[in-house]
Every structure is written in structure tokens, then in C-alpha cells.
Amino acid sequence: MPIGPVTMIGVYLVLWWTVLFAVLPLGTSRETHEPPTDGAQWGAPATPNLKRKFITTTWVSAIAWIVVMLVIYTGWLPLPDFSRVAPNL
Template sequence: MPIGPITMIAIYITVWWTVLFAVLPIGMAQQDQSPPTDGAQWGAPADPKLKKKFITTTWVSVIVWAGIMLTIWTGWLPLPRLG
């Protein structure tokens, strides 16, 4: 493998955060525009379903990360030697 385990973990973390920001807006409906009375923010969703979004982010990230690792391992994306 042309990269080490720390680099592989760093790539996974980067992919996970990128996928998280793509998944967060999914399923959010436009709420009524009445002013909040409980101190909440105007744009805050009533039920963000974060646990479901984190699980979705994790399995989508595994698929994307595996594709990136396969691309690097097969040589389709050659990495320069730094040492």
C-alpha cells in the first residue's frame, strides 16, 4: 500500500466531515415562520434527527473512502514519493 495507516485515517476523517455537511440538510422541511418563543433560533429545526444522519454519514463515508483507497491502491491515482 503506498500510504500508511495514519494517512488512511486522516483521509477517512476528511471524507466523513465532507459527507456530514452534504447529509445535514437532507430531510429538513421549511418550518413555519412564526417567531420562536422558547429562546431557540429562527433557523433551528424542531427535530434534526442527528443520530440517523451520523449513521448515514458513517456508512456513506466508508463507501467513498473505500473507493478512494481502491483508486490509490490500483495506481489510478499515483501519489508522489516524499522520502
């Protein structure tokens, strides 16, 4: 096994956060807004749809994770083996 389960989880988490920041701006409108009267920020969307964006982020990052794991396991992306002890110099 080229990488362990902890590294696999770490790769998935990095992919998930990267995809989240790519998905967050999707579906927001560029229309002009009146000044908010309820204390909200000017640029905040009225309906952010965060649940739908988290679900989309999860399945897109799962597909990307599978692709990354296939690339690693097929040998297209060889990883160095750091488990061997280096000789004394």
C-alpha cells in the same frame, strides 16, 4: 503500501466531515415557522435527527473511503514518493 495507516485515517476523517456537511441539510423542511417562544433560533429544525444523520454520514463516508483507497491502490491516482531523500543541490 502506497500510504500509511495514519494517512488512511486522515483521509477517512476528511471524507467524514465533508459528507456530514452534505447530509446535514437533508430532511429539513422549508415550511414557515412561527416565531420561537422558547429561545430557539428561527432557522433551527424542530427535529434535527442528528443520530440518524451521523449514522448515514458514517456509512456513506466508509463507502467513499473504500472507493478512494481502491483508486489509490490500483494506480489510477499515483501518489508521489516523498520518502526518498532529495540530492544536495
